[in-house]
Amino acid sequence: MNNKxxxxxxxxxxxxxxxxxxxxxxxxSFTLGDEEYGxxxxxxxxxxxxxxxxxxxxxxxxxxxxxxxxGAIVPIIDLRERFNLGHSHYTPLTVVVVLQAFIGxxxxxMGVVVDSVSNVIxxxxxxxxxxxxxGAKVSTEFxxxxxxxxxxxxxxxxxxxxxxxxxxxxxEN
Amino acid sequence: MxxxxxxxxxxxxxxxxxxxxxxxxxDVVEAVDGVDALNKAKSKKFDCxxxxxxxxxxxxxxLIKDLRALPDYKFVPMLMLTTESGTDKKQQxxxxxxxxxxxxxxxxxxxxxxxxxxxx
Amino acid sequence: xxxxxAQFHQIFFEESFEGLDIMESGLxxxxxxxxxxxxxxxxxxxxxxxxxxxxxxxxxxxADFTHAMETLLDEMRDGRRKVTQPAVxxxxxxxxxxxxxxxxxxxxxxxxxxKVTEHKKAxxxxxxxxxxxxxxxxxxxxxxxxxxxxxxxxxxxxxxxDLLKTGNDPVRMFRELAxxxxxxxxxxxQGVPGLYELDPEECHLSWQITVHGDIPRSEVDDIFDWVExxxxxxxxxxxxxxxxxxxxxxxxPQTAAIETTPxxxxxxxxxxxxxxxxxxxxxxxxxxxxxxxxxxxxxTAKIDTLINMVGELVIxxxxxSLIGEHFDLNKLDQLKNGLAQLERHxxxxxxxxxxIRMLPISFVFSRFPRLVHDLSxxxxxxxxxxxxxxxxxxxxxxxxxxSDPLVHLVRNSLDHGIETPDERIAAGKQETGTxxxxxxxxxxxxxIEVSDDGRGLDKDKLRAKALEKxxxxxxxxxxxxxTFELIFMPGFSTAEQLTDVSGRGVGMDVVKRNIxxxxxxxxxxxxxxxxxxxxxxxxxxxxxxxxxSVAVGDETYIIPLGSIIESINVTERMINRVAxxxxxxxxxQEYLPxxxxxxxxxxxxxxxxxxxxxxxxxxxxxxxxxxxxxDDLLTQQQVVVKSLEANYRHVEGISGATILGDGSVAxxxxxxGLVRLSNH
Numbered sequence: 015m016n017n018k019x020x021x022x023x024x025x026x027x028x029x030x031x032x033x034x035x036x037x038x039x040x041x042x043s044f045t046l047g048d049e050e051y052g053x054x055x056x057x058x059x060x061x062x063x064x065x066x067x068x069x070x071x072x073x074x075x076x077x078x079x080x081x082x083x084x085g086a087i088v089p090i091i092d093l094r095e096r097f098n099l100g101h102s103h104y105t106p107l108t109v110v111v112v113l114q115a116f117i118g119x120x121x122x123x124m125g126v127v128v129d130s131v132s133n134v135i136x137x138x139x140x141x142x143x144x145x146x147x148x149g150a151k152v153s154t155e156f157x158x159x160x161x162x163x164x165x166x167x168x169x170x171x172x173x174x175x176x177x178x179x180x181x182x183x184x185x186e187n
Numbered sequence: 188m189x190x191x192x193x194x195x196x197x198x199x200x201x202x203x204x205x206x207x208x209x210x211x212x213x214d215v216v217e218a219v220d221g222v223d224a225l226n227k228a229k230s231k232k233f234d235c236x237x238x239x240x241x242x243x244x245x246x247x248x249x250l251i252k253d254l255r256a257l258p259d260y261k262f263v264p265m266l267m268l269t270t271e272s273g274t275d276k277k278q279q280x281x282x283x284x285x286x287x288x289x290x291x292x293x294x295x296x297x298x299x300x301x302x303x304x305x306x307x
Numbered sequence: 308x309x310x311x312x313a314q315f316h317q318i319f320f321e322e323s324f325e326g327l328d329i330m331e332s333g334l335x336x337x338x339x340x341x342x343x344x345x346x347x348x349x350x351x352x353x354x355x356x357x358x359x360x361x362x363x364x365x366x367x368x369x370a371d372f373t374h375a376m377e378t379l380l381d382e383m384r385d386g387r388r389k390v391t392q393p394a395v396x397x398x399x400x401x402x403x404x405x406x407x408x409x410x411x412x413x414x415x416x417x418x419x420x421x422k423v424t425e426h427k428k429a430x431x432x433x434x435x436x437x438x439x440x441x442x443x444x445x446x447x448x449x450x451x452x453x454x455x456x457x458x459x460x461x462x463x464x465x466x467x468x469d470l471l472k473t474g475n476d477p478v479r480m481f482r483e484l485a486x487x488x489x490x491x492x493x494x495x496x497q498g499v500p501g502l503y504e505l506d507p508e509e510c511h512l513s514w515q516i517t518v519h520g521d522i523p524r525s526e527v528d529d530i531f532d533w534v535e536x537x538x539x540x541x542x543x544x545x546x547x548x549x550x551x552x553x554x555x556x557x558x559x560p561q562t563a564a565i566e567t568t569p570x571x572x573x574x575x576x577x578x579x580x581x582x583x584x585x586x587x588x589x590x591x592x593x594x595x596x597x598x599x600x601x602x603x604x605x606x607t608a609k610i611d612t613l614i615n616m617v618g619e620l621v622i623x624x625x626x627x628s629l630i631g632e633h634f635d636l637n638k639l640d641q642l643k644n645g646l647a648q649l650e651r652h653x654x655x656x657x658x659x660x661x662x663i664r665m666l667p668i669s670f671v672f673s674r675f676p677r678l679v680h681d682l683s684x685x686x687x688x689x690x691x692x693x694x695x696x697x698x699x700x701x702x703x704x705x706x707x708x709x710s711d712p713l714v715h716l717v718r719n720s721l722d723h724g725i726e727t728p729d730e731r732i733a734a735g736k737q738e739t740g741t742x743x744x745x746x747x748x749x750x751x752x753x754x755i756e757v758s759d760d761g762r763g764l765d766k767d768k769l770r771a772k773a774l775e776k777x778x779x780x781x782x783x784x785x786x787x788x789x790t791f792e793l794i795f796m797p798g799f800s801t802a803e804q805l806t807d808v809s810g811r812g813v814g815m816d817v818v819k820r821n822i823x824x825x826x827x828x829x830x831x832x833x834x835x836x837x838x839x840x841x842x843x844x845x846x847x848x849x850x851x852x853x854x855x856s857v858a859v860g861d862e863t864y865i866i867p868l869g870s871i872i873e874s875i876n877v878t879e880r881m882i883n884r885v886a887x888x889x890x891x892x893x894x895x896q897e898y899l900p901x902x903x904x905x906x907x908x909x910x911x912x913x914x915x916x917x918x919x920x921x922x923x924x925x926x927x928x929x930x931x932x933x934x935x936x937x938d939d940l941l942t943q944q945q946v947v948v949k950s951l952e953a954n955y956r957h958v959e960g961i962s963g964a965t966i967l968g969d970g971s972v973a974x975x976x977x978x979x980g981l982v983r984l985s986n987h
Contacts, residue, residue: 068971070955070958072909080955197360268359286473293363307482
């Protein structure tokens with residue numbers, strides 16, 4: 015069942031035409047440097063301010079550590095570092111977006127560090143363009159599509175892919 | 188609304204009986220065997236007793252016999268839930284003072300109909 | 308009224324599986340010579356409940372199957388049938404079959420029809436042949452044929468005086484007759500005695516009722532079904548003018564609709580049934596294993612305790628908030644008391660909650676009587692199983708995970724430990740061997756022992772075998788303990804030939820590994836010729852552990868207290884540096900490797916980087932000892948173990964995480980993992 019949810023979600027993002035029930039999708043947009051990204055609002059569990067993490071030894075540097083989220087141990091990932099956009103400087107104003115995804119059928123909760131959260135935006139599904147090959151900074155593997163909102167370009171992220179861990183989850187699936 | 192004592196050592200049957208009767212607006216108290224039922228019957232007078240036959244500690248037939256001996260339960264309808272299709276158990280039940288029986292397997296409708304029958 | 312019966316299915320399955328366990332252990336306990344009536348009765352009741360429930364909840368195949376078992380058991384219960392070993396074996400086989408049927412239904416899997424049919428046949432064969440003196444002559448209920456049209460019935464109804472005392476009321480019957488068609492009633496007062504003799508609790512009236520309409524006779528009979536013993540009843544077709552028919556109550560009672568098919572198959576060829584001997588020796592799929600672990604049955608007393616405790620907690624909380632509302636320093640003592648109370652209650656609450664997860668080890672032990680029963684006959688050995696300490700409580704997770712290793716050990720004892728009767732007699736032992744399963748608490752551990760009075764482990768043989776397999780060197784000096792432990796080495800098997808009982812390609816090394824993965828250990832004591840004992844040591848619970856927190860730089864790690872041997876300050880001369888092989892230190896006679904925590908975990912800001920400045924915590928895991936170099940020891944405390952993998956990943960050297968008092972997360976060290984890590 016969980017599996018199904020994950021699949022339909024993927025489809026709705028990749029083939030916007032296939033879903034007729036609603037033409038609009040809501041995204042939470044945030045910034046990293048001077049770029050703007052969006053994640054499906056339904057995948058956002060909560061937004062928290064940065065708090066110190068417990069470091070985990072011998073893992074990739076962008077996996078900053080774990081925190082206690084109401085009794086659950088939840089990893090925190092630095093998106094700037096994940097996207098090779100340089101280092102963040104953490105302040106109490108730094109924002110952590112807690113996201114939920116399904117890896118296979120298993121739910122996974124993870125926090126991602128972003129510069130700041132900008133808005134909840136409505137995007138017409140038909141207006142979402144497939145991601146071109148940037149060839150540049152951001153690895154396109156996490157990008158599901160592009161949309162423009164108020165003249166700005168927003169890169170829509172695939173949360174399921176974003177929350178996959180190197181060396182843990184297979185790339186297929 | 189009439190109150191009914193439902194006695195069965197099988198939790199699923201007990202819940203089914205109780206759920207069905209409660210759904211029809213009856214007041215239902217559950218008991219897990221004859222001993223439990225007898226204690227509960229003594230503390231409160233029920234308008235009807237529905238009991239399984241095969242139970243540990245005190246079976247349904249002994250329960251009916253004991254209940255009939257109580258002044259409060261002289262005329263109270265008492266129904267046995269029985270899978271015994273042979274006449275044996277029914278005979279014993281009748282001798283003990285059972286009003287009638289409902290043969291398992293039964294569905295909620297049959298149960299309700301029978302209860303409504305004896306409670307008038 | 309429509310009621311969703313599916314809501315009762317789960318509980319039906321649960322109680323049915325329980326019932327099957329009861330039947331199984333009851334059947335195994337039957338002594339052919341001296342059959343205990345209550346045991347048979349208990350087995351019968353369990354079958355009866357399953358049949359009733361399965362019929363009601365719409366699992367007709369199960370009801371049908373159970374019906375045959377029930378009939379067999381009913382006859383045994385009434386003494387109409389002797390209890391024989393073949394019959395018991397057929398019943399045991401049927402229990403297995405039924406369990407599979409129910410599991411299949413529960414998991415919505417396809418049922419193995421052929422297997423069911425085979426077991427059903429075996430049951431029927433037993434029913435029809437078997438040792439019964441007389442089958443109850445089941446009167447086939449004959450639907451009474453009437454001509455199509457009938458105008459109605461004339462009923463003479465004379466209740467006996469005691470009718471009311473069955474809770475029946477004539478008015479009910481009139482009401483029901485009225486539902487069938489138009490009725491005319493006349494009452495006959497002749498039987499009513501004078502006022503003096505009149506007992507108001509007796510019924511002295513009789514009635515003549517005519518019900519008009521095209522009504523099947525059976526519907527009329529149904530109405531009087533309950534009271535036929537308590538009245539004189541005559542029912543006559545209105546159209547028939549012949550003389551009054553014989554009283555109706557001679558006719559067989561009308562229960563046809565519910566009658567389950569009588570045991571069929573006098574025609575079935577008798578099947579020489581192996582099924583009683585149960586091909587299912589394969590205990591890997593015996594009952595409790597793999598069944599849904601989502602729910603847990605809890606003694607209500609435990610819940611009551613919990614509720615009491617929460618009550619206390621609420622009181623304390625309201626007291627504290629009262630103090631807080633108008634706080635001044637005078638109330639400091641009150642505050643301190645309140646906080647102490649709060650702490651006590653929280654701790655008690657924690658203990659009680661943990662207690663809920665505790666189950667008696669009998670959940671595991673209960674599968675063994677069957678296993679021993681089946682295996683001993685298969686092996687041609689006489690074996691008695693003793694269970695001791697079945698009420699010892701263990702964490703639910705431990706119960707679930709210890710089952711398979713134990714099965715393996717018991718099988719080993721039966722197969723390799725206990726000798727054949729001839730061998731035993733030749734050795735001057737009793738013909739019947741004994742295997743004992745014992746559980747008890749010791750310290751923070753639960754100990755489970757599997758012992759037998761069999762042939763014991765032969766040290767010379769073990770050694771020869773290990774040499775042959777190249778597991779040890781020719782000149783290896785081994786203590787007794789070390790020799791015994793050879794059997795835990797991968798690729799070692801003491802059996803001269805693999806039997807289908809304990810072979811199966813899973814070795815003792817797997818058993819040991821499984822036990823260690825539960826945080827436990829296993830020990831062997833054995834005496835050649837007199838027997839062996841395997842003792843499994845397990846933590847009481849996997850959810851909480853006693854930990855020692857240590858500081859490394861700014862970070863805190865937890866070392867399981869159970870794995871700590873001691874903590875020492877090392878001096879320069881204890882340290883030995885081997886080029887390319889890292890550092891070791893001498894502890895008494897041994898040289899142990901040093902694992903520098905700050906290096907292996909790349910901890911910044913470590914306070915101690917020279918070995919003499921910090922502390923070495925000597926730990927042991929999976930038989931390997933080493934010294935963990937840390938900055939300092941902090942506190943000892945019980946920690947609640949949380950999974951790191953639930954949302955994240957497995958990290959080598961870390962077994963889990965816990966939440967400290969300040970809400971931050973600390974990692975729990977996995978000693979064997981650290982050793983592996985440091986070897987890379």
